Every structure is written in C-alpha cells, then in structure tokens.
Amino acid sequence: MNILVITPDFPYSFGGIGEHVYNLYKNMDVTDCQIYIFVVRFAVSNLGIKDVSDEFPSNIRVIEFTHSSYREYEQVFRNRSGDGFSYEFEALKTEAYNLEIFMKMNEYIQNEGIEFDLIHLHDAFAAIPAVALKRMYHVPLVATDHSIGNELYVIDGIRAYMIRNASQVIYVSSYLQKTAAHRYNCGEIGTVIPNGINKTRYVKDRYDLQGRITYVGRLEKKKGVDILLKAIALLSQRGGPGLKLCLYGDGTEKENLQEYTSKLGIAGQVDFYGYCGHEEVLKRMVDSDIVILPSREEAFGLTALEAMSVGVPVIASDIEAYKEFIGDGKNGILFKTENAFDLCEKIKFLLKNKEVRQQIGKAAVSVNREYSWKNISQKTKELYSQVVNENKPVH
Numbered sequence: 001m002n003i004l005v006i007t008p009d010f011p012y013s014f015g016g017i018g019e020h021v022y023n024l025y026k027n028m029d030v031t032d033c034q035i036y037i038f039v040v041r042f043a044v045s046n047l048g049i050k051d052v053s054d055e056f057p058s059n060i061r062v063i064e065f066t067h068s069s070y071r072e073y074e075q076v077f078r079n080r081s082g083d084g085f086s087y088e089f090e091a092l093k094t095e096a097y098n099l100e101i102f103m104k105m106n107e108y109i110q111n112e113g114i115e116f117d118l119i120h121l122h123d124a125f126a127a128i129p130a131v132a133l134k135r136m137y138h139v140p141l142v143a144t145d146h147s148i149g150n151e152l153y154v155i156d157g158i159r160a161y162m163i164r165n166a167s168q169v170i171y172v173s174s175y176l177q178k179t180a181a182h183r184y185n186c187g188e189i190g191t192v193i194p195n196g197i198n199k200t201r202y203v204k205d206r207y208d209l210q211g212r213i214t215y216v217g218r219l220e221k222k223k224g225v226d227i228l229l230k231a232i233a234l235l236s237q238r239g240g241p242g243l244k245l246c247l248y249g250d251g252t253e254k255e256n257l258q259e260y261t262s263k264l265g266i267a268g269q270v271d272f273y274g275y276c277g278h279e280e281v282l283k284r285m286v287d288s289d290i291v292i293l294p295s296r297e298e299a300f301g302l303t304a305l306e307a308m309s310v311g312v313p314v315i316a317s318d319i320e321a322y323k324e325f326i327g328d329g330k331n332g333i334l335f336k337t338e339n340a341f342d343l344c345e346k347i348k349f350l351l352k353n354k355e356v357r358q359q360i361g362k363a364a365v366s367v368n369r370e371y372s373w374k375n376i377s378q379k380t381k382e383l384y385s386q387v388v389n390e391n392k393p394v395h
Helices: 016-026 070-080 085-112 127-137 154-164 174-184 225-237 254-264 278-286 302-309 340-352 354-364 373-390
Strands: 002-007 034-040 060-065 118-122 141-145 168-171 212-216 244-248 270-274 290-293 314-317 333-335
Touching: 002 016, 002 127, 016 034, 016 118, 016 373, 034 085, 060 085, 085 127, 085 154, 118 127, 118 373, 127 141, 127 154, 141 154, 141 373, 154 174, 168 174, 168 373, 212 225, 212 278, 225 244, 225 254, 225 340, 244 278, 254 270, 278 302, 290 302, 290 340, 302 314, 302 354, 314 340, 333 340, 340 354
Parallel strands: 002 034, 002 118, 034 060, 118 141, 141 168, 212 244, 212 290, 244 270, 290 314, 314 333
Antiparallel strands: none
C-alpha cells in the first residue's frame, strides 16, 4: 500500500499538526507500505526544523515544497502579526501558494514515477491541491480535521471543501466531529481517531506540596491564560499559600499578559519561560503540584493528556474537548469556563488535599494505554486499508 501524505508541518517545528504527523508514522508498522510525506511549508518556524532523517526507514520519504514568493508573503504576515488580519492572512497566503504548489507536487510525482493508492491530507491548508491530485490520479482522499475556527474566515470554507471531497474524514475529537456536522450540514460522517501520547520515563511519584503551578501552551487569547492569572491573584488576596506560576509557551498575547500580571500585583509570582522543548516540559510538569489549562476553546487538548500521562493532577476548563477524557474529580478536575472564581476555589481545594492530588494523579496515568501512539497509528493504518478496498475499481 502506497500512501501520499500532505501536511503543513513535519516534524514538529510549530507544534500540533507536525507533532501528530511525526508520531503517527514513527509508530506505524510500515513494513508493507511506501509512504511519501509532502510537506508544504506555509510559514517560517522560529523554532527551527528538527532533522529526523535517521529516525525513519527508507520506505518513508519526506519531500518539502515551498512557494517562490514564500519570503515576500511571510514578510507581509510578520508586519501584520498580532492584529485581526493575521488569522485571515494565513488562509489567503496558502491559497496564493496552491497552484504553484500543485504544479511542483505533480511534477515531482511524474519525474519520480511515484504511484500511490491513497492521499492523506492533514488539515485544510493544502486542500485545493490535494483534491486536484485526488481527481487527477483517481485515488481516494482521507482528510484529518485537526481544528475548527471562526466560520467567517476563508479557511472555514476551505475546510468544508476538504470534508465534502474526502472519502473518509478523521476527526481528532468527538467535539470536532459534532461541530463539523452542524456547521457544514454533512452529518456525523467520518471517524474519531484522537491525538496520541508517547510513553515517557517521567512519572510523578511524590505529591508533597512544592508551591508550583504550571501552564503549558501558546500565549493566545483563546488559551485563557488571563483567567488563570486572575485566579492566582484571587488566591493571593484570600490568603492562599505562596505560589509560583510557571508559564511555558510564547505567543501574541505575551506582552499583554505580562502587563496584566503587574496590574494584578502578582508579577513576583509569575515566571514567563517562553518555549521549552518537549522533554523539558515533561520534567517541569512532574515537578509541579498542578497543571492548569484554562482554554476558552480547544479541538482536542493534547497538553492535558500529556500532563495526565506523567501523573500530574490537571485542572482544566469544562469545554467539550477536555470533557472527552477528564472525568471531573476522578482523573482530573474541571472548572467553569471563563470563571476565575471557580478556578481559584478548585486550585485551593487541590493544594489543601494531598490525598486527592495523589488519587487524581495516579488515576490520570491510565491515559497512557488508551491514547498510545501505537494504538492511534494502528487504527489509522486499518482505516487506510478499508478506504483503499472500498475504492477499488470494479472490473
């Protein structure tokens, strides 16, 4: 079985999709496959691109494609980042790329004599060239929907186009599947195959109070870090224990959040560490009393799963994405989204109860079984076989 994968990132130089694609094929049994990973770079990574050429067998080939006006478009985006235009511009930029990228991919396929049984497209950024290749080569298209945004933006229309032209859609959460069904009037087609987690050597085994709370993620409005800061301020006002809040991540809201900590009078309690490598983040989580994820919206919630996998008690907002795997009070705690007062009370409760912290942390580790990348990769490969068999030409 030959698979053509199209992704906007690989490996995880940005996060999300790149990490998913990397782990998916790193853990998949590909002894009977030839996999071509076409990486369409839509943005410049500040983190650099990790070289993983020695981590994959020869039957997984990675080919990168960029647009001739890549730097010119990127400069326009950089000059406008942080305002309302930037989100829309990402989609406009990718659409400007599409014809040239399609021509480059098709030329490569022709010159190398590549044959493939199926295309797997990761998210909607390259939907137009992916559908064009599907039609040109008469092969089925599997699309993984990694997120869903504001329906007023260009990318939303492209995502609908992707879903309606796919033979099978993979959603990384039930929340995404339900939202797409409602928004695009397409019914709950497709299947849910979530993000996965890798087994780690870091596991929390001591639950004595350290006085350290951790947040990991981008510093963007939808991540709700301002809610967390307000909750920490409330805790201090109410005579809560002395705490250090450690924020790992970067984003367009960083300066605003730093100003907000000063306004709240908690600047001395909050450390902004910026981006941290994956292994380092796991170690920092293990050293924390609680990991808090106050998101206003998430498609899945991978960071929560990773924190749970190392046995750290998690407090998260009660959005649908988190409720899929956090049973309130069992393997984690949920607070009312946007409600800093409720979050404050939940933090106070956990800090005062070592036995509850330990009970929740120990129960959380069970996510390692259900969400292992080995299982996720196996399910994805089985779906490939199903789709290819269903789409074989009838003679």
